[in-house]
Amino acid sequence: MPKIKLAENTIQIIKDICAEFDNNEGELINVLHKVQDKLGYLPAEVQEVIAKGLNTSVAKVYGVVTFYSYFTMIPRGEFPISICMGTACYVRGAEQVLSEFKRQLKVDVGESTPDGMFSINCLRCVGACGLAPVVNVGDKVYGRVAPTQVKEIIAEYRKGCDSDNVKSA
């Protein structure tokens, strides 16, 4: 992965967040939540700044980031697509829906499309099992999704983007 040069103010944002938690090493997970909220993802360079801010090793920060699936080291797409792979969704055909998304977008789980518009990842039960299979695009929830609908869902966002009236995801 090419090295990213963090902007001065990004570094400041991270430092401020560390300070907010008293630069306390025990607050690492809370700090990571907050930084990811702000920056969208946690690349190695960001982890270095956090390690310094909390007076701990980069190895420890990296260990925690990679342990928890909620934290990601790659940027999400503008419209992150999350497919529920909980059991209820699985038995109602989530796997076929997922493979259709992968096929349509030509990316794998955990990747983003080259134009940065979409990324695919899997979730475990979003608590809407009555609507299984469930797909989230940003905050929007699609229920009872059939593989044949996948194309339409993607088109909805592509179109939204062309006409410049991007829904806030």
Added chain:
Amino acid sequence: MTDYRMHILICGGTGCKASESNEIKEKFNHFISEFDLEDEVQVLFTGCFGFCEKGPIIKVLPDNTFYVSVAAKDIEEIVKEHILKGRPVKRLLYKEPVSGEVISESQDMDFYKKQIRIALRNCGFINPENIEEYISRDGYMALGKCLSEYTPEETTNIIKDSGLRGRGGGGFPTGLKWEITRKVESDQKYVVCNADEGDPGAFMDRSILEGDPHSVIEAMAICGYCIGADTGLVYIRAEYPLAIERLKTAIKQAEEYGLLGDKILGADFNFKIELRYGAGAFVCGEETALIHSMEGLRGEPTVKPPFPSVSGYMEKPTNVNNVETFANIPVIINKGAAWFSKIGTDKSKGTKVFALAGKINNVGLIEVPMGTTLREVIYDIGGGIKDGKEFKAVQTGGPSGGCLTKDFLDTPIDYENLLSAGSMMGSGGMIVMDEDDCMVSIAKFYLEFTLEESCGKCNPCRIGNKRLFEILDKVTEGKGTLEDIDKLKVLSDVIKDTSLCGLGQSSPNPVLSTIANFEDEYLSHVEEGKCPAGQCKSLVRYDILEDVCNGCTLCFRNCPVGAITGERRTPHFIDQSLCIKCGVCYDKCKFNAITVN
């Protein structure tokens, strides 16, 4: 709830919010102000009614009318007909599928008849964002009673006598756990609420927190009083934004009312509650891992003893209980141990909440007394199998549990019975499967989950589960051998015996239970290269029957890869080299012209 002539309760659970319930609320507000009813009618969100299958759900009080599958476009009619003229909108009422009877009040529905709601007592009745409503239903009365009438020891004894056992899966007697923690001497102790709900396909704890957060807060304070702790921590999944929001609101309100903080209700008792966020790791539901995660570390389990009751968060005595366990506490204090212990079976008292899902007509959240049979849950409450298909198996206990066949349908549900049947209670996920579900694939699905979620500390769990997965994968590809099935069994036993925590110790259960109950299905894959359920892609082939196909072109238009060709009104044909075996054509064809082999 006073002053208003009518209340409209809209389900504000995650499931219903996903399908328009926000828009519905806006529409109600719009029409209510249009007809100048603001002073007469109150519209609010409440917790999950449980009947998620027919969401969004709306309840109108005091008439107690229960509307199902409501859409935003129906609201105008509800306001004009029901609210203004007192005539319920018949077409939105629930219709019993078998008898065809139209039912307007929820307690008359088969879905609710066999349920007893203790942990879910307030879900769907109150506005979870208003502490007054909780208080009006005896909320915080139990805390008051404990602080003014009972010593910590007496309170603990009530919980002990009630027979309540942990609802997080293990079933450890709750009163006993409190007593152990109480007896450990320490300057600082903690109460922890485990709201990590990691079982994929389960949403009990989330619904309680979304629908009735105060019941958990009150119970944590009672627990703090019993064990001598002044701090409570809720470890909650970051993936549950709505539950987090509601919990934060509830804590703030409780503080304002002096129900959290210093000198609660004038007694010599201080208690505060803070939130800690999980970050998507199933193993963090295990209590020692959870504690490490709260300390900012990787969530790896450690050897017990020491148990958290002795040395937990920050190496201080820590009492960890599940959300649902806590939700039972205030009712037990109010109604007494004897009342509670009358419900249930000999060794399992009270009720259990289940998230009923899968191939069942009434997907939803239910609470039944212990001792209810699986048949009652699946057929009477759940309304039977979807699309008239045949029941095949029911999975309980999530990734740690097992699949039970129809031979177990009359088993009364309790901790012991489910264990001896080869599954377990778990936290309450209950997934129903039909004839189209391949049991080898289900085992593989769970293994893939544990594989991702293993913390990697023990070799048998980290590597053994990977091998199990690979063998299962081989079987679903039709490349397995009889020897592989034996290997699965041996390896499973080794993993169970040699893993450190409950995750590894139970991860082979889905494999063992499917082999025990559906060995013939494994054998078909291995010996005949066939998947009887038609689910394993490598083993299925879709064909069009020339003499049945009438050339309606429906499959041609729906095939996502254009593998189907044919002229209108002439038999169609599937190009096997292009077919991705998605099964869309099979589902679409109205003439049964497509076969799966």
